[in-house]
Amino acid sequence: MTDSHEDRRRFTRIAFDAKTELTQGSKSWPVTLIDLSLKGLLIERPMPWLGNPDELFIVDIHLNIDIDLQMEVHLTHDAHNHLGFVCEHIGLESVTHLRRLIELNLADHDELDRELAALIEI
Numbered sequence: 001m002t003d004s005h006e007d008r009r010r011f012t013r014i015a016f017d018a019k020t021e022l023t024q025g026s027k028s029w030p031v032t033l034i035d036l037s038l039k040g041l042l043i044e045r046p047m048p049w050l051g052n053p054d055e056l057f058i059v060d061i062h063l064n065i066d067i068d069l070q071m072e073v074h075l076t077h078d079a080h081n082h083l084g085f086v087c088e089h090i091g092l093e094s095v096t097h098l099r100r101l102i103e104l105n106l107a108d109h110d111e112l113d114r115e116l117a118a119l120i121e122i
Contacts, residue, residue, distance in 0.1 A: 013037045013117075014105045019062040033061060033085075038102060040073060040086040045109050051075065056088060063101075069094045 013035040020033040020043065029046040036042070041059060051057065053075040061062040070093060073085035090098065 006090070012106060013042070014102060016101065016105075021040065021049070021060045021062075022046070023058045023060070024055060027051070033081065036061070036098070036101075037075060038087075038098065041071075042082055042084050045078065045081045045083050051083075054076070057085065059085065067097055069097045069101075075108075099116065 014037065015035050016033055017034055020031050022029045022031045022043065027050060029049075029051075031046050032044040034042040034044060041061075043059075055074075056072050057075070059071050059073050063069055070091065071087045072089040073087055075083060076086045077084040
């Protein structure tokens with residue numbers, strides 16, 4: 001589990017409530033989204049939790065009836081009934097929606113530019 005403290009601090013987390021589903025192979029869990037950033041997300045651990053931490057997951061966040069944000073993620077930490085994931089792949093349409101969400105929730109537009117630059121560096 002490789003998410004460093006420095007990477008976590010480089011990206012602003014946004015508390016966000018949306019219908020969210022986590023999928024791995026044929027397994028699927030409805031989950032409670034706690035927060036998300038340009039780099040990943042934090043959810044409440046579903047029960048029972050049978051996910052394989054060595055394989056990728058797909059997370060689908062339903063922003064509204066017509067807009068879904070989908071990412072390929074891997075598990076970086078499992079503690080205190082929370083699961084933290086880092087984004088491995090996100091499509092252009094989803095990253096556009098995520099960028100807009102973060103832009104709406106950040107008071108400082110320059111901060112968004114810094115975070116996008118940091119994301120490109122990784």
